[in-house]
Amino acid sequence: MRKPLVNIMAYLPILILFSVWFLVSEIGLALENITNTRFLRDDLDTMESSNAIFKMGFFSPANSTNRYVGIWYSNQESDKLEVVWVANRENPITDSTGVFKVSEDGNLQVLDAQNAVFWSSNVSFEGNNSVAQLLDTGNLVLHSDDGDTIIWQSFEHPTDSFLPLMTFTIDESAGNKKVLFRSWRSPSDPSSGNFTVGINTLIPPQVFMWNDDRPYWRNAPWNGNIFIGKNTVLSIVNDNGGKIYFRFSLGNESLSVLQHFVVNFDGNLVQKQWNAGKWEIVWRALESDCNIYGKCGPFGLCSSKNSSICSCLNGFVPNNNEEWSKGNWTNGCVRRTPLQCVTRRGRADEFWKLRNVKVSDGAKWYPTNGVEEECKRQCLGNCSCLAYSYYSSIGCMIWNASLIDINELYTDGIDLSIRLAYSESGIANEQQQQSQQAKARKRNIILIVIVLIGTVTLAVIMGCVWRWMCQRNDVKKMSGKKTLLQNSKLKEGTTVETGDLQVFVLEKLAIATEHFQEINKLGRGGFGTVYKGRLEDNQEIAVKRLSKASGQGLQEFMNEVLVISKLQHINLIKLLGCCVEGEEKMLVYEFMPNNSLDALLFDPAHQKLLDWKKRRNIILGTCRGLLYLHRDSRLRIIHRDLKASNILLDENLNPKISDFGMARIVGGNQDQADTKRIVGTYGYMSPEYAMEGRFSEKSDVFSLGVLLLEIVSGRRNSSFKTEDSLSLVGHAWKLWNEDNILSLIDPTISESTFQAEILRCIQVGLLCVQELSEDRPSVSMVISMAENEVLNLPIPAQPGFTQRRVDFLNEAQQNGHEYCSVNRVSITSLSAR
Known part of the structure; x- marks a missing residue:
């Protein structure tokens, strides 16, 4: 009984080799090269470059079943190939029986199962032993079998x-x-x-x-x-x-x-x-419409920075005023005054220089000895010459036909000298002379006025000096007093502790801000005014000076001092110190050169500075700062006034959360707290906080959701007050239900490349503004969702304040709550702790 088993064991190696050969022949390998005996078969084989940078094989484009032989980057997924070359682009194979091979005559060919030729390299050479190899440069090379002669290469036959x-x-x-x-x-x-x-x-x-x-x-x-x-x-x-x-x-x-x-x-x-x-x-x-050839027609100038991108060159007028006024510029401009060419009464044509442009198409090059004046003489001596340009590394360029496709480049362009009739240049010269005469008259008047009122001016200067000295003495008297931070009591028996926080004297801050001059004002809110200043060591600072009418008293001021002084995070504004002297209360922060988020986000002139990458960085940075407040800091803090104007941007547009005057500290095991005084900014407050005075981490999440939608749409929450949408939140919810959420995206970031990320952020924003607080995600979950760590996002429920405006206001009056105004400044009153 053992003998058959011995016979089977003897043939086992042969069976294993046969199985391996069968698997290899069925699955296929990545080939190093192609010869007349080594083919590249559809659905079985590919060919890779030596360092696996490029790959070659059969593929089908998106939404097509046709088969082509192509080259693509090997780091791509099979459904997202970055194809850089196609062999049979004009003649696809309709099934998967294709073969790419070296034919008997040594040419590369694409064949089907019936050996019909769909493409060939079609070159003639001596011999028929050739080898095809894919290089790391992406070049498919057909060379002789000894490698000495290149017969054909794809680099000489590119596609797109x-x-x-x-x-x-x-x-x-x-x-x-x-x-x-x-x-x-x-x-x-x-x-x-x-x-x-x-x-x-x-x-x-x-x-x-x-x-x-x-x-x-x-x-x-x-x-x-x-x-x-x-x-x-x-x-x-x-x-x-x-x-x-x-x-x-x-x-x-x-x-x-x-x-x-x-x-x-x-x-x-x-x-x-x-x-x-x-x-x-x-x-x-x-990059803009100005890049389209001849956008403004003959003798037109295109400038992408102007609201109407096309204008006529100096000395030219629109060829058709009616079409031009409607934005149809294709017919261009015509000359206002014909050229004279020959001198008339000693007056020849002149030139007007247009600086820093992409010069017109159709130039003719003339050799010169490196002198611009010679180029000008060449043009003046030719009656058909309309313009000239001299560029040191190019030489002399002259235009004898209509000037077309001229674009303003602003920097690194070429100066173009356009030929004008003498009368046109004469008008310009006359205007220049009149301007010079007017300036001379002004100088004479100024000299007379100075002589007449010299004594008065001197008196005014002396008065100003006297006033400045009085103010300085007052400041010194105030600085001599003990600061309120040192001897004031917020509650009976409780003194203020500043710890390591620096206490500034009023005189030092007055000097740093040039006595709070208007030119140094950075912004103004319900609390007062913020000024830019510079300390003696050249450190730039921002001084928040509370106004007497701000409603923010000493307790709110000290609340912000004590809260923010204990916080240290890259996405939170850094408090450098404070000052309380007399009736003055000030906070000194690090200076943010790019102001607040709303100053860029809602300004059409600056919106383009915030591309999607920068906006996404601002979203994630704000989330991390808020997560630190809620979970990671020594104090568990609810901000209660998170909005675009309270997000400051540093020199690299990194976000920093600011304004902690309304922040509340809650216990480590406390999920929510109540207040009888409602503070914050309308449109950012969650429903449970606005109507019932309940605030928690989820009320900050609601504000974060509104901020997310503003960043994606580039519009304020309060800019949608129509019958259909009470706010940006209501508008977004309406578009979501209509499956039209793409229209919410700011056109300046609506590139298809980032569309999936932007849509994900919109959905996260809608999840944050859901009416019920328990339905909203935590800040840590928001970060995971935004960074694609959570693949399948839940479907958002109806947000708050989309259909309940009247009920909300009625209930507010019945409950006796105080609510903030509908403007964009914060109400800064706080309930007692």
């Missing part, structure tokens, strides 16, 4: 992507237009689209994008070092032998492969860079 270390040799004699890249037809179709990118080889060379055969975008000229107006990684070299070399290199080859250019199907050339596990767009050609 420009990879680092790509270099193109362009023969100037072949024409002035060289197409290098062509966009996909759509995200689902890699066939040739409408947009192409290439080089205009005229001097100076320029990068162009065409929509079919029409120019769509143009880069500023090449100055021999960079493209003017952009420190780009693209470079051009002219070897003075009739050839131009166009390449993309960052110097550090190990890093340069982690970014590339791609011309999108919708007509935008973008530069992408791998960062933090995803591709980010770090530059785009169409």
